[in-house]
Amino acid sequence: MSHNRFGKLFTVTTWGESHGPAIGCVIDGCPPGLAIDAAEIGQALRRRATGRSRHTSQRREKDEVQILSGVFEGKTTGTPISLLIENTDTRPRDYEAIKRTFRPGHADYTYHQKYGHRDYRGGGRSSARETTMRVAAGVIAAKYLEQQHGITIQGYLAQLGPIRTDKRIDWDAIDQNVFFCPDPDKVPELEDYMDALRKSGDSVGARITVVARQVPAGLGEPVYGKLDTDLAAAMMSINAVKGVEIGAGFAAVEQKGTEHRDEMTPDGFVGNHAGGILGGISSGQEVVVSMAFKPTSSLRLPARGIDLDGQPVSVVTKGRHDPCVGIRATPIAEAMMALVLLDHLLRHRAQNLGVGDVEPKII
Numbered sequence: 303m304s305h306n307r308f309g310k311l312f313t314v315t316t317w318g319e320s321h322g323p324a325i326g327c328v329i330d331g332c333p334p335g336l337a338i339d340a341a342e343i344g345q346a347l348r349r350r351a352t353g354r355s356r357h358t359s360q361r362r363e364k365d366e367v368q369i370l371s372g373v374f375e376g377k378t379t380g381t382p383i384s385l386l387i388e389n390t391d392t393r394p395r396d397y398e399a400i401k402r403t404f405r406p407g408h409a410d411y412t413y414h415q416k417y418g419h420r421d422y423r424g425g426g427r428s429s430a431r432e433t434t435m436r437v438a439a440g441v442i443a444a445k446y447l448e449q450q451h452g453i454t455i456q457g458y459l460a461q462l463g464p465i466r467t468d469k470r471i472d473w474d475a476i477d478q479n480v481f482f483c484p485d486p487d488k489v490p491e492l493e494d495y496m497d498a499l500r501k502s503g504d505s506v507g508a509r510i511t512v513v514a515r516q517v518p519a520g521l522g523e524p525v526y527g528k529l530d531t532d533l534a535a536a537m538m539s540i541n542a543v544k545g546v547e548i549g550a551g552f553a554a555v556e557q558k559g560t561e562h563r564d565e566m567t568p569d570g571f572v573g574n575h576a577g578g579i580l581g582g583i584s585s586g587q588e589v590v591v592s593m594a595f596k597p598t599s600s601l602r603l604p605a606r607g608i609d610l611d612g613q614p615v616s617v618v619t620k621g622r623h624d625p626c627v628g629i630r631a632t633p634i635a636e637a638m639m640a641l642v643l644l645d646h647l648l649r650h651r652a653q654n655l656g657v658g659d660v661e662p663k664i665i
């Protein structure tokens with residue numbers, strides 16, 4: 303399997319399977335001198351982890367990260383940073399029953415079609431377990447962006463199934479609940495909905511929005527390395543993502559030009575339908591990306607499927623699963639935003655000298 307590396311100058315190569323002995327990543331191109339330690343990464347990993355509430359998978363991984371290289375006396379050296387996490391709560395026997403079948407709606411089928419030999423334990427490489435290392439690498443990228451350029455990134459749950467949660471955004475409330483819901487009044491409704499869903503054995507989709515603030519104007523490489531191109535690819539690479547929008551996204555279909563265009567005044571832009579990106583280059587406004595997560599496919603409710611011989615079977619998935627993977631997705635989307643922005647910042651710096659050349663400005 304190839305293409306496990308992300309980025310052009312700040313690159314992250316992840317490896318490992320859900321029920322293998324360990325998962326890990328190698329980060330290359332990280333600027334030297336950045337203070338980082340395992341405790342800081344561990345703290346970020348806990349926001350994404352399973353088992354934080356009854357609404358997610360009950361697998362209890364320790365997620366203790368070991369920094370094997372690239373950090374000396376507490377600071378990055380500019381050499382490859384290697385991170386490793388041992389898998390401590392694997393239960394491959396849960397997957398014995400689906401060894402010879404494919405979960406409808408799951409990567410099981412296409413992995414088999416493509417590679418012919420698949421690690422069926424927890425979906426192997428296709429498991430959301432892989433996103434752990436994205437979050438770990440994202441901590442390093444986000445820290446550099448904030449310390450050196452004042453760029454901050456925050457995401458939230460915008461919708462879970464039929465429940466819209468983004469009508470009121472209280473940025474301080476997001477980390478006070480396990481859903482990353484920005485409207486604290488909506489949390490009881492989410493709890494009730496998820497309790498009923500879990501009892502029914504079904505799953506549901508979600509929408510996550512991520513905002514990056516203080517992004518300087520000028521990031522993005524037209525025409526094939528546009529900032530929005532790379533953000534869309536980054537978000538779409540997260541397990542279960544089926545749609546990505548930048549700014550107004552698909553709402554632009556119904557808008558008139560007079561509504562969509564973000565007028566400019568000497569005080570700045572009047573709106574942000576563009577999501578902070580014009581012609582593939584950051585405008586200095588907030589960069590806003592939103593994405594849709596499909597309902598997870600590992601269900602205990604039987605579904606029609608086929609086995610390896612193409613014979614009809616009834617597929618039932620046992621084990622510890624997320625009835626809504628979107629609940630844990632906010633830190634992953636934030637991490638992908640950080641990885642893309644740092645990669646683009648370094649790419650801009652490589653061609654255009656100082657990043658000071660791209661202080662936020664409108665003209």
Ligand code: EPS
Nearest residue numbers: 320352359361424425429430431621622
């Ligand atoms: C996942 C299924 C469950 C989740 C897992 C993602 O795994 P398992 O059945 O192997 O226990 O627990 O998530 C994680 C382990 C994690 O760290 O995010 C899936 O099908 O994607």
